[in-house]
Amino acid sequence: LIDTGGIEPETKEIIPAQMVYQAEIAMDMADVIIFMVDGREGITAADREVADILRRKEKELLLVVNKVDGRKLPDGFYDFYELGIGEPIPISSTNQLGLGDLLDEVVARFPKSAEADDYDDDIKLAIIGKPNVGKSSIINALLGEERVIVSDIPGTTRDSIDTPLERDGVKYTLIDTAGIRRRSRVSDDVEKYSVVRAIASIERCDVALLVLDAEEGVSEQDKKIAGLAHEAGKGIAIVVNKWDLLSKETDTMRDYERRVKQELSFMDYAPVLFTSALKGQRLPALLDTAFAISQIRSMRVSTGQLNALIQDAMLMNSPPSDKGKRLKIYYVTQIGVKPPLFSFSVNDRTLMHFSYSRYLENRIRDAYGFDGTSIKFVFRERRGEQ
Ligand code: GDP
Numbered sequence: 001l002i003d004t005g006g007i008e009p010e011t012k013e014i015i016p017a018q019m020v021y022q023a024e025i026a027m028d029m030a031d032v033i034i035f036m037v038d039g040r041e042g043i044t045a046a047d048r049e050v051a052d053i054l055r056r057k058e059k060e061l062l063l064v065v066n067k068v069d070g071r072k073l074p075d076g077f078y079d080f081y082e083l084g085i086g087e088p089i090p091i092s093s094t095n096q097l098g099l100g101d102l103l104d105e106v107v108a109r110f111p112k113s114a115e116a117d118d119y120d121d122d123i124k125l126a127i128i129g130k131p132n133v134g135k136s137s138i139i140n141a142l143l144g145e146e147r148v149i150v151s152d153i154p155g156t157t158r159d160s161i162d163t164p165l166e167r168d169g170v171k172y173t174l175i176d177t178a179g180i181r182r183r184s185r186v187s188d189d190v191e192k193y194s195v196v197r198a199i200a201s202i203e204r205c206d207v208a209l210l211v212l213d214a215e216e217g218v219s220e221q222d223k224k225i226a227g228l229a230h231e232a233g234k235g236i237a238i239v240v241n242k243w244d245l246l247s248k249e250t251d252t253m254r255d256y257e258r259r260v261k262q263e264l265s266f267m268d269y270a271p272v273l274f275t276s277a278l279k280g281q282r283l284p285a286l287l288d289t290a291f292a293i294s295q296i297r298s299m300r301v302s303t304g305q306l307n308a309l310i311q312d313a314m315l316m317n318s319p320p321s322d323k324g325k326r327l328k329i330y331y332v333t334q335i336g337v338k339p340p341l342f343s344f345s346v347n348d349r350t351l352m353h354f355s356y357s358r359y360l361e362n363r364i365r366d367a368y369g370f371d372g373t374s375i376k377f378v379f380r381e382r383r384g385e386q
Helices: 014-029 047-056 077-083 099-110 135-143 177-181 188-204 220-231 252-263 283-299 305-315 354-368
Strands: 033-040 060-066 123-128 163-167 170-174 207-213 235-241 272-273 329-336 341-346 375-380
Touching: 014 188, 014 252, 033 077, 033 099, 047 077, 047 207, 060 077, 060 099, 060 220, 123 135, 123 188, 123 283, 163 283, 163 305, 170 283, 188 220, 207 220, 220 235, 235 252, 235 283, 252 272, 252 283, 272 283, 305 329, 305 354, 354 375
Parallel strands: 033 060, 123 170, 123 207, 207 235, 235 272, 341 375
Antiparallel strands: 163 170, 329 341
16 A cells, blocks of 8 residues: 655645655556545545546546545535546545445455566566665666666656666666666655655565665664565565775674664565675675575475474474464475465464464574575464364
8 A cells, every 4th residue: 555645736846746756656556546535625626637647547546535424425525526537435534434345446446467577587676775875876887887867857657767687697677777866856755755666666576675875774764665575575685885984893794784684683584785886896796696586586495395394393492382272283385486485284373473483484594595585474274173
């Protein structure tokens, strides 16, 4: 669910203009667009302008009229038909009315399948991170030349540019290099909304490279973006750039890596790389690591080995119990890749505590690595057995 800052058509100010721009990105990547209007205020000129923009999008649209708090539809409700984007759906977000119906309407408009991307043979890389950490310097260095990809004028995501790249016979695609190259005046608001752009790239990538500034370390925004890549089950590596700026002692790199892993403890599987785009140091390692991660994400573990491993893990550290009932794991099998997905057949799902599932994950990682990718578990209760 992507929330945008709102659309204020026809504005010249920089921040609202950025918000329109971010809303454009969100609209382009969305499967369904909910256009929300104010039922108390009634139809406005701005509503009509936004509706004009939306109708040109060729997207699934839903018109939602908020603040319909009572049972009676407000005067002017039917005016919203004039917007030409279908039947207005009344809701009250404060009173939580109509939300279930709205959700049904949204889900009914989801595309049936969007897996086509998976069959391409190139590795899609998203290079993400805050402004000024060195993303475009890295891209330029990887491409081996300075090239101006876009002008400074904000456009829409239609001008987003993916850059192909080949190394050692492996094809890569750097996603949305235009978005990275775009020079925007950096302010808090712009930075906040640039997360939308990162979400768009993460969604399409196989591997995300999260670039940090060595002098700044991990910020809250970095954690948020890393969390998105983790939740989406993408491959991820942390790139500590501007490594040339730090004065180094014997353990500087090791200590730095430990700190990064602590800050991003939910994804301590991500490799940490140290680069200097300025000096061209260790940049090929980025592609090599991305390649390795993309291979790892497709790895399959045999069911026999997996069950032996889990049986062993249960002997070493017995499963949790609650009120005299102990968790039993009957059978484990890997049912998916990209990211690796494991299905556990258990007696009672509620007995599977987070800490135990984390323990099992660590055992699997100890045995098979899976560096740079999240791995996912599903727990299924076997019926008839307790
Ligand atoms: P972006 O906004 O993330 O794309 O960052 P840029 O690539 O535009 O870099 C921002 C600034 O940091 C520029 O002045 C770069 O020259 C500088 N920079 C980028 N990488 C490095 C690096 O590895 N070391 C140093 N010292 N400066 C760098």
